[in-house]
Amino acid sequence: MRCLTVVCFLLAVQLTTAVHSSLGADVDVIDIGSRRELLVDHLLIEKLNNVRLVLNRPRDEGIVLKFDKPWEGPFSGYCTVIKDGDLYRLYYRGNPKAGADGNTGEVYCYAESKYGIKWTKPEFTQFEIPGHETNNIVLANAAPLTHNFSPLLDTRPGVSPDQRYKAIGGTMTSGLVAMTSADGIHWKKLREQAVIPKEMVPFDYMFDSQNVAFWSDVEKSYVCFFRVFADGVRRICRTTSNDFLNWSPPVLMEYRHGEGEAPIEHLYTNQTHPYFRASHLYVAIAARFMPGRQVLSKEQAEAINVSPAYFKDTSDAVLMTSRGGEYYDRTFLSGYVRPGIGAKNWVSRTNYPALNVVQTGPSEMSVYLNQDYAQPTSHLRRYSMRLDGFASAQAPYAGGELITKPLKFKGRELAINFSTSAAGSIQVEIQDLLGKPIPGFTLDDANEQIGNEIRRVVSWKKGSDVGSLSNTPVRLRFVFKDADLYSFKFDE
Known part of the structure; x- marks a missing residue:
């Protein structure tokens, strides 16, 4: 009987290979290798x-941080959170008074944390504020760069230690200027002239927001996303570089929703960054701005002491993703972080997300939002999620299934991030390209996965080893009942 099982299995593998060979170019097989894949779009479905x-x-x-220093104040914003080893670093604009973009009163401030939950403001002596010889300012007297200074931890292999940190900042008057730092505290210009001057951008207005850059392990280049106005709407452009100095011609990003295009909405900031557990996936928790969509009356605005020009619009946070190229996937059009209860949450330019999602616990990650903008109570707030938990494939109590497109993987085990109810479950069947269950990996062979875990190795009656199918085109069939699947990954 054992010999017969082995023979059947070998015949199934040969059939899968033969089917793939006969179908040839008619079948697109997605090679996921050992990447972690999140259920945030329809690419694999x-x-x-x-x-x-x-x-x-x-x-x-x-609340995790109040912008309560004299040099911070109601117009603090454009925050960046960076996890550097065991240290969490926070950068944000300090600006106590309303003024033109890039005015000399803007500075960049710094806070740090051990776990990303409680933050402290170190005392530096780099820049003196009248009456305050020490403060938490890391960049001043650098207008207009201090309007939207946006740092990154450079993960490019072989990067020079004195340029381990990089940043871009500036408005249309200056273009985007690059800066570098060895420690993330002391900064200098990479060169005097802008690395992305306004002359290379084919739009009438640009840069007046937080513009972001990072090293992409997948694209093997630096990628920058910056703000422009296109036909009167706040949009996002993308450009790449091999050296952070010379950038490709910018391309305007488009938006997809399922099989069609997503609505064009004002996106004030884009906050695009590689997801730290799956660097091939760029996550953008963007600030959606709704100009003229007024909620508060003048009397309500006066009651919360909001600056007079900042209560006639609304904004929230939306989730987008990209796998490189000229498109964002807006799989979900609804708000990702909705404005909270109370008038303070319904003013102009509040609810703006900080750049980067970071891990803040064994099973938790966090995003931070700048809230109570243009108000004396301006602050930064933390929002938590399960790891990989931006979105999920979800089945009701009645049950359902998800079948992937043809894919190839590399590994010996399939691990899933999932949760079920006490009555729910997930089972996994592995099929050939024609959708025929492979012996030993059929639904009847699949053990039920019940529970709530960040990593659970899937198994069948004969065990969990799927190495015999590694690099062979297959389909995965997930059968659910009252369960969520957040991600899956093949491991050695």
């Missing part, structure tokens, strides 16, 4: 039967 992709909104964890 062939069929959903009573399963849907759902947006999982973060949980409000409260």
